[in-house]
Every structure is written in structure tokens, then in C-alpha cells.
Amino acid sequence: MGKRGPAAKPTSLRVLHGDRADRINHSEPVPPAQEITCPDWASDAARAIWDRLAPGLEQRGVLTAWDLDAFLILCEALARYRSATALVNGSALLVQGGSGLMRNPALQVQAEAERVFLQYAARFGLTPSDRQSIKVEVGGDQNQRGGPGRLLS
Template sequence: MGRKSQPAEVKAAKGNPGQRKNVVTPISVIPVAGISPPHELSKSAVPVWNELVKPMVDAGFLRQTDTVVFGVFCQAVADFRRAVKRIERDGEFYKVKSNHGEYIRQHPACSVKERSMRIIMQYATEFGITPAARQKIQTGQVTQPPAGGLFKPKSDDQEKPAGRSAITFN
């Protein structure tokens, strides 16, 4: 399999270090007021949406067509926060009594937290908002080489080294 395709915004932010021809598609900027949360979001995910949508739009990483995917990301963040609060309140483990004795089990919120973390990381990578994704974008911004190039061409009036013959190929 080949590399995953990247959004146009991420490609533009990385620059074009290889100087290959890029197909440029116009990027439409949508005002924040035009993007509303999907109706499927839970009550706990709407504040996450409101917290994150403006920085994402300002950075150019969110469009109207991305609202459902971004909604899934916000829902995962809300689930993660809720699971962390429950674990802090109840603890990571609890005791269970059975016919065979008493044993310790992991709180179900721990699996919700872990699943949410995986989803958050997956979608954050897709949106280009993880530190590694930002680093890739920042390293893609290449400065132009000096006017004469990286290596200055030799001029014909320079002396040739003594004791060596110059070989030229035409």
C-alpha cells in the first residue's frame, strides 16, 4: 500500500521541497459561524466542539464537509474526559465477590478511556494536530537556496592546481 493522502491544507503548509508540480485546488474558507455541530453529538461533546472548532478553522484544517468526522473526534474527547472523571472518582479497580472468593477487576471506564485515546490519536493525526504532524508541517517549510546556488560555479580565470592536468569532457 502507498502513503495515505493528505488534506490540501496540510500539503500547502508543508511546502514543496521536491519542486514537483502540484495540482492546486482552491481552498474555501468558511467562517466559524457557518460551521455548527452535528445533531448526533452528545450534550457532553458540544462544549468540546465549541472549544476546538475556532482554532481548527483558523488554522485552515476544518471545512464544512469535515463536520461529521470532526464531530466523531469531539465525541471521543468528551468520552475520554468523562471516563477520566469517573476513574478519578471511583478508582481504577474495584472488588468483586463471587462464589470462588473476592477478586479485583478493572473499572469499565478504563476501557472507554483507552478506546477514546486510540480514536483521538487516529483522528488528531488525520487532522494534522498531533505534535508529530505539526513537526512534519514545520519541517516541510524549506527556505530558498542562495542566489548563486548552494555551490558557486568555478570561474574560468581561476588557477588550475600545479602538477595536475585538467581533463575536460565535451
């Protein structure tokens, strides 16, 4: 069972909002400033998605060196979703199975990939509802993680 209640507010936002000092984790680990590159083992389809999304997330300090594996899972899930959608669009919703007509198995792959993508997309603020609670200032200021964006609220 996962954690209950709303997601915890990031420490940088707690500081900006003036939360009580005893509620701020002053020992929170901070990822090192490193070059962020797509892992070699990524599929070609996931690499194309990475190349499209990663620069903006890195620029705003959302994607760090510690997030590479989670972000690659997101990219691979979206690539699987696209492949499954192409299969579904090119065939029938019902296909002949061993005991007669059955749901196209690509529908299950598509649904699972969608669930994984949306779960990880929320972690990176890639959906409108997840973005609405975060504001970043893009410019020359450096946030505590060394990225060019600065979390505002």
C-alpha cells in the first residue's frame, strides 16, 4: 500500500513558503550537477521521446542525474503505448483466439503502458494537474540543485 494523503511538498518549496524550521529537512540529499544523457540501452523510440522531453525538464531543474532511470521508464512506457496503439489501430478490437473471439492483446499492453506513463509523468510534472501546483522561474538564477530554473511555490 502506498503513502496516504497528498504528496509531500519538496523541501525547496517549504523554505520558500516559510514553513516552520522543525518541518524542513535540512539534511535532504541533493543530486550532483552532472551531464544528463539518455542511457545506452534505451530503445530508439524511447530515445526520440527522451530527446523531445528531457531538455525542457533539465533546463527547469526537474530532471537530475538521479532521475535518469525513472525518466527512461517513462520514455519506454510512452514508446510501448505508441507501438500498441499502432497495432490496435491497424487491427480489430476483437481477434480470433484459441477459444473464439477475444480482446486484442495489444489493448492490454496499451492500457498498462498508459498507466505506467501517467504514474511517472506525474512525478515529473508532465500532466496539467501535476503542473498546476508547481511554478518555476526560467532564467539565470540557479536553484539548489544547480539547474537554471528556480522553484517558486
